[in-house]
Amino acid sequence: MAADEVLLVSEHVRYKKNKGKLKLLSDKIIWTADGADKPRLSYAYSDIKVQRISPEGSSKIQLQTVLHDGTSYSFHFVNNAYSGAERRDRDEVKDLLAQLIPAHRKKANKDLEEKTKLLQDNPDLYQLYKDLVVGDIITAEEFWANRANGQMSGSDIGSTDVQTIGLSSGFLSEVKPESSGCNELRYNLDADTIAAIFKTYPAVKKKHLENVPDQMTEKEFWTRFFQSHFFHRDRQKTSSDLFLECANHDEQEFLQQKLSNFYDRLLDISEASPVSEQGYGHTKSSDTSDQKNKSDNLFRRFNHQSSMVLKSYANVSSKSVNENSTNNEGEPPSKQARLREMVTYEDLEEETTTKSAVLKIKDKNQFCHGVGVETAKPSQYDTSYTNGTDNHTSYTLKCTLDVRSWQPDLTNALSSDCACEVLTEFSPGGLFMRDTATEINNRGQQSVHTELRQHYNAITELLRHFWSCFPVTSTFLEEKVERMAKCLEKYRDIKLHKFISSLENPTCGEHLTKMIDIAISKYQNLQEKKTKIKLS
Amino acid sequence: MAEDTFRRLLVVVCDLSPIWWGKQAANASENSDKMQPINAFLNNVLVFCNAHLMMKHTNELAIVCATSSKSQFIYPCPEDVSDANGEESYGNMDGKYEHFATMNNVVVDKVKNIIEEESADDVNLPENSATLLAGALSMTLCYIRQAERNCPVGQSMKARILVLKGSQDVSTQYMATMNCIFAAQKNNVTIDSCLLMSDSGFLQQASDITGGVYFKITKMESLLQYLLWMFLPDPNTRESLVMPGAVQIDYRAACFCHRTLVDIGFVCSVCLSIYCQLLPRCHTCQTRFKLPSAAMTRPKKKKKEKTAD
Numbered sequence: 116m117a118a119d120e121v122l123l124v125s126e127h128v129r130y131k132k133n134k135g136k137l138k139l140l141s142d143k144i145i146w147t148a149d150g151a152d153k154p155r156l157s158y159a160y161s162d163i164k165v166q167r168i169s170p171e172g173s174s175k176i177q178l179q180t181v182l183h184d185g186t187s188y189s190f191h192f193v194n195n196a197y198s199g200a201e202r203r204d205r206d207e208v209k210d211l212l213a214q215l216i217p218a219h220r221k222k223a224n225k226d227l228e229e230k231t232k233l234l235q236d237n238p239d240l241y242q243l244y245k246d247l248v249v250g251d252i253i254t255a256e257e258f259w260a261n262r263a264n265g266q267m268s269g270s271d272i273g274s275t276d277v278q279t280i281g282l283s284s285g286f287l288s289e290v291k292p293e294s295s296g297c298n299e300l301r302y303n304l305d306a307d308t309i310a311a312i313f314k315t316y317p318a319v320k321k322k323h324l325e326n327v328p329d330q331m332t333e334k335e336f337w338t339r340f341f342q343s344h345f346f347h348r349d350r351q352k353t354s355s356d357l358f359l360e361c362a363n364h365d366e367q368e369f370l371q372q373k374l375s376n377f378y379d380r381l382l383d384i385s386e387a388s389p390v391s392e393q394g395y396g397h398t399k400s401s402d403t404s405d406q407k408n409k410s411d412n413l414f415r416r417f418n419h420q421s422s423m424v425l426k427s428y429a430n431v432s433s434k435s436v437n438e439n440s441t442n443n444e445g446e447p448p449s450k451q452a453r454l455r456e457m458v459t460y461e462d463l464e465e466e467t468t469t470k471s472a473v474l475k476i477k478d479k480n481q482f483c484h485g486v487g488v489e490t491a492k493p494s495q496y497d498t499s500y501t502n503g504t505d506n507h508t509s510y511t512l513k514c515t516l517d518v519r520s521w522q523p524d525l526t527n528a529l530s531s532d533c534a535c536e537v538l539t540e541f542s543p544g545g546l547f548m549r550d551t552a553t554e555i556n557n558r559g560q561q562s563v564h565t566e567l568r569q570h571y572n573a574i575t576e577l578l579r580h581f582w583s584c585f586p587v588t589s590t591f592l593e594e595k596v597e598r599m600a601k602c603l604e605k606y607r608d609i610k611l612h613k614f615i616s617s618l619e620n621p622t623c624g625e626h627l628t629k630m631i632d633i634a635i636s637k638y639q640n641l642q643e644k645k646t647k648i649k650l651s
Numbered sequence: 652m653a654e655d656t657f658r659r660l661l662v663v664v665c666d667l668s669p670i671w672w673g674k675q676a677a678n679a680s681e682n683s684d685k686m687q688p689i690n691a692f693l694n695n696v697l698v699f700c701n702a703h704l705m706m707k708h709t710n711e712l713a714i715v716c717a718t719s720s721k722s723q724f725i726y727p728c729p730e731d732v733s734d735a736n737g738e739e740s741y742g743n744m745d746g747k748y749e750h751f752a753t754m755n756n757v758v759v760d761k762v763k764n765i766i767e768e769e770s771a772d773d774v775n776l777p778e779n780s781a782t783l784l785a786g787a788l789s790m791t792l793c794y795i796r797q798a799e800r801n802c803p804v805g806q807s808m809k810a811r812i813l814v815l816k817g818s819q820d821v822s823t824q825y826m827a828t829m830n831c832i833f834a835a836q837k838n839n840v841t842i843d844s845c846l847l848m849s850d851s852g853f854l855q856q857a858s859d860i861t862g863g864v865y866f867k868i869t870k871m872e873s874l875l876q877y878l879l880w881m882f883l884p885d886p887n888t889r890e891s892l893v894m895p896g897a898v899q900i901d902y903r904a905a906c907f908c909h910r911t912l913v914d915i916g917f918v919c920s921v922c923l924s925i926y927c928q929l930l931p932r933c934h935t936c937q938t939r940f941k942l943p944s945a946a947m948t949r950p951k952k953k954k955k956e957k958t959a960d
Contacts, residue, residue, distance in 0.1 A: 476935055477934075509673070510670045510676075514672040517672070517688075518766040521687075521689075521693060521762075525694055525755070527694075528698045528875050529874075533873035533876060538876070541880055
């Protein structure tokens with residue numbers, strides 16, 4: 116729907132004694148004075164709280180709209196084309212407004228709900244909202260304008276999986292008859308109940324289609340339905356009943372459906388059961404002359420009702436799936452898979468060997484131990500040990516002598532001074548625990564981290580607004596740049612400075628201030644250029 | 652007690668390179684009087700080993716020592732098991748727990764033997780002086796495998812390796828060492844490394860890959876305290892302890908051709924061999940590579956033609 120689609124134009128409408136035209140657009144109502152280009156009044160339907168009309172018989176035919184903020188606008192209809200023309204005009208406007216106002220209010224509420232949901236789902240966004248909108252740095256519209264795209268896509272996703280509302284299992288008993296007068300019951304049926312009845316009893320729907328317009332009235336049909344339904348409960352057969360056929364049909368369908376549900380190539384339960392008279396409840400009892408148990412009937416009806424309810428849901432969800440899987444005698448792929456699983460044995464199948472490329476290694480030993488290059492230059496190791504006058508032999512000799520004289524003295528292996536020294540090294544903040552100590556401190560600084568992140572979020576959001584205005588091509592963008600620059604300055608002066616001064620390490624906030632400074636210097640450049648152009 | 656189903660095996664790999672220890676001794680001799688570094692070291696290791704055994708009666712211990720000519724088990728010693736009489740001959744002189752006394756005595760004897768042998772051999776082979784870390788690790792892993800297999804039913808072995816190493820890495824051992832490290836990782840064996848005086852790239856990688864602790868010690872006189880503090884708790888216990896932060900790990904690999912550590916190398920796309928220079932053909936898998944220079948020239952020519960047009 117285009118935003119400025121004109122739904123209704125009513126000429127000869129006075130507002131504050133000025134003549135003009137009242138136009139109802141698709142989302143707002145405008146009034147334009149005669150001869151003027153721009154509408155003098157313009158407000159959205161969602162802003163209107165209520166509309167009032169002048170009482171019958173009053174001299175002036177007027178319509179008043181009261182907005183949510185309390186202001187009201189009165190329009191005086193003055194069409195003199197024929198007597199009652201002004202009333203006709205007014206009524207047209209009134210009727211249309213009566214439709215539009217609730218529709219828009221609903222829409223507004225839905226928008227609001229979506230927004231609150233978005234905020235609740237996304238704590239970062241909520242924080243941003245708090246920082247920017249609640250802190251009066253940008254307006255709510257600006258905030259949401261940027262989110263509009265994401266929001267739309269979100270609502271699209273929501274609309275794709277519309278879920279049909281299920282049926283209350285007790286819906287029939289909820290239709291309570293009111294007794295009025297003698298021997299008369301009155302049922303109040305609404306569209307929902309009728310739809311529910313149709314869903315639950317397809318046979319009734321069929322009958323309704325067949326009979327209602329031509330053979331009987333709607334009222335008659337339902338009267339007979341209720342009469343018969345009680346009848347149906349007791350299952351006494353009288354030939355005159357219109358719904359007797361329905362009951363039979365229902366029963367047939369029930370049986371058929373059960374059988375179709377349980378159809379399985381591997382199990383055949385439709386065959387006569389080994390135990391006669393049982394048939395797992397799926398075969399029709401062979402002797403119909405037997406009076407069935409009352410409880411049997413009750414169970415049957417319950418089962419039928421719930422299976423219909425389930426079916427009405429399954430129909431919707433499986434419609435799209437079934438379209439793809441209509442091949443192979445309409446068997447669902449899951450069934451085929453099951454069948455395959457039953458008839459195939461893994462160990463009888465041919466072994467599938469994937470042939471991978473063989474790694475050709477010339478010499479396996481070489482691969483494991485590297486290329487045997489004996490030309491390796493003497494390692495640094497050797498040189499480092501042979502420098503000076505000392506050499507291997509003397510070191511070895513020394514070591515040998517040392518070990519020769521070794522007598523284990525385990526009680527004096529460690530002096531207590533050394534041990535204490537090491538203990539301090541390992542204590543938090545000690546030589547080796549410096550990293551872990553800062554780690555522990557960092558944990559305490561969690562709150563600072565989250566706050567820093569919030570500031571980053573808020574500032575980047577503002578900066579995004581700011582930079583998106585460039586290049587400044589329209590007056591609107593110009594205004595926005597100005598506003599954003601002011602917002603940024605405000606944010607820096609009020610919130611950021613406070614935060615940075617509270618930080619132990621002010622360098623954390625440097626990047627933030629730098630980002631804002633760049634934006635502001637850009638804005639100042641822009642201003643200078645503008646003044647230059649003006650001067651020249 | 653569920654805890655009792657685990658037998659904790661600690662294998663201590665000691666670097667007993669006589670050259671390195673001799674050098675330490677020479678450096679330390681200026682401020683003499685103190686115990687010789689190697690003797691102090693061995694004392695510390697023995698205390699640490701006793702501490703491990705003392706933690707729980709199911710704890711097991713093995714000690715491997717590596718020199719530049721060979722790696723050898725010094726505890727438990729296969730030869731000593733045969734002559735059980737020898738064990739008793741060590742005696743129980745000062746009321747020490749027998750298990751400890753036996754172990755200490757075995758270690759002392761074996762270490763003395765090894766060093767004697769080493770000094771005799773080393774004169775003949777002066778240039779091959781690197782500690783055989785890879786060999787010692789291989790032996791350890793084999794021992795752990797065996798111990799796991801011999802583990803009593805209903806119990807399982809949790810093995811870890813502690814490497815005590817002073818001498819420097821030799822890049823010729825790169826392949827073998829890395830293979831050991833990956834084998835340890837596959838077998839869920841943790842390698843802890845305690846470096847004496849100098850860092851080791853190999854062991855940094857080993858501990859990082861197997862989830863062990865890497866630690867460099869500069870104060871040799873406090874070695875025992877470091878050992879008890881850092882390496883006595885098993886990896887499960889360490890999770891609940893605050894350990895020193897991680898170190899920067901040297902992940903440089905050694906090339907296959909010259910066995911030198913390379914910062915930027917060339918890797919064969921087929922067999923993943925590493926080379927320090929561009930080769931037209933991989934030495935290991937004989938794959939021929941197209942030289943990039945040939946491919947590079949063509950587009951340049953086309954560009955030139957285009958500009959000429």
